[in-house]
Amino acid sequence: MPKPVTAQPDPIRALVVDDEAPARRRITDLLARDGDVAKILTAENGADAIAKIREERPDIVFLDMQMPGVNGLGVIEAIGAEAMPVTIFVTAYDRFAIQAFESNAIDYLLKPFSDQRFDTTIARAKERLNDLRLRNADSANALGHDLVKLVAQRAKPGAIWHWIVVKSRDTTRLLMTDQIDWIEAAGVYVNVHSQGEAFLCRASLTTVASRLDPFRFVRIHRSSIVNIRSIAALERRSHGEFEVQLQNGDRLMMSRTYRSEVEALLGQPL
Template sequence: MISVSRGARAGAPKWRSEYRCTEWEPRLVASNPRPLCALVVDDEAPARRRIADLLRDDRDIATVLTAEHGVAAIETIRQARPDIVFLDVQMPGLDGFGVVEAIGPEHMPLTVFVTAYDHFAIRAFEAEAVDYLLKPFSDRRYERTIERIKERLHDRRAPDPADANGFGPELLRLVAKRASPGEIWDWIAVKSRDTTRLLLTEEIDWIEAAGVYVTVHSKGEAFLYRAGLATVASRLDPFRFVRIHRSHLVNVRSIAFLERRSHGEFEVMLKSGARLMMSRTYRGEVEAILGQPL
């Protein structure tokens, strides 16, 4: 089922399936020529109502649409083209990831994922290309989220779109990819004669190139894995592992500290005691994953 609220605006037109929110935005509020349309997707009525009520209290939100499941969400996004979507991750049938895959990451509105579980997705959302709300969330957390979304919408409507903050469809592709088992590795299967050992990727400290293969370092042991460094890097969580050198891939959570060296290079001390060099070529990647300069 799909439903709509006009919010607090008197005289706002009723929503019909053939309308696009953006087509009648300018007629809604004279003081704000670009009011927003938001969609709340959640199979739980109380959760859906709470977010919808918060949105209705926002003077910048002209219209609030709701959907109870993924199929209805897809229909509403395609027909109404909302500016913002609050999308529940866990829903029976078609879940939030399925909605992203069906619409296509490059066509999704600004999306706030809503979830009751602190799993891999939270690390991705904290990158701020999209946002998330972890149930139960406070009003303060919601306010911070909606402020962030409005900033991104303002940037996207700037005269020069090149200056706008990117929404990050590549992140949505990653999120959807993580919903498919085996696409992003949680384990590395190391084979030795008749034995296959499963290494939990979160327990890997670092990986180094060893000719055409790699050596995986975990808990003080080293294991040869028959794949190249670029191949392995493409299957690991990019919010956990970062390239610091053309020959080294490091688990950020294994880093104890970094010591500045000459010519923009750093020596990386791992908690295991291993020392690695970080070349200046990869400094930007490390700063990006940390979200702050070194």
């Protein structure tokens, strides 16, 4: 009786985009040892990457975020988030490399990365690519689409707040979000705590949370958001809760509901 024929995965076409030759070589060498990768393309800059994506239609793209001229954001804008191939971000800056990016939906490589980290990343990319091919549906999300949208959104003026407008009588003040320690719900508005003072902002906590930098601010309770850089210590309490001690001396409670969000931002368990 003949053995059943096992379907072989379609060959993968990969594009490596980086302005530094050693960085490109590092990834191409790792890809070359992978039997599923049939073709490896390279691009030295963003403009070249745009042309290669449009002409070659690679399955997977390793996209450096920091390049002179047209950077990774420019590539995304030119191609369009929905049209991007399965995308893995490559960066030397940890402001892009937060645990929130490490999920089944997206991935990144933080330079310098180990062979093991690369293997984990390419395995995740293959899984998502196979899912797309099996579904054969335009509505299926490619690896990195959610992150692509987020990063592209960050490039638009006003999409992410770097200042918060607070008003008091006839005075309008601009508080830099870098100087904010934490924010608490105050009815339909919020109180913004910065440098020992509290200011009323006429926006809901949900609205403020959606406009703050997700690399820096995290919700710790249904009524409070904290600047991760303002945290001095976390003290475990009962039922999975923590007391959050800020550097300015304020003490807040972190409910277990939001513990996973804090751990995701830190990239480590509490």
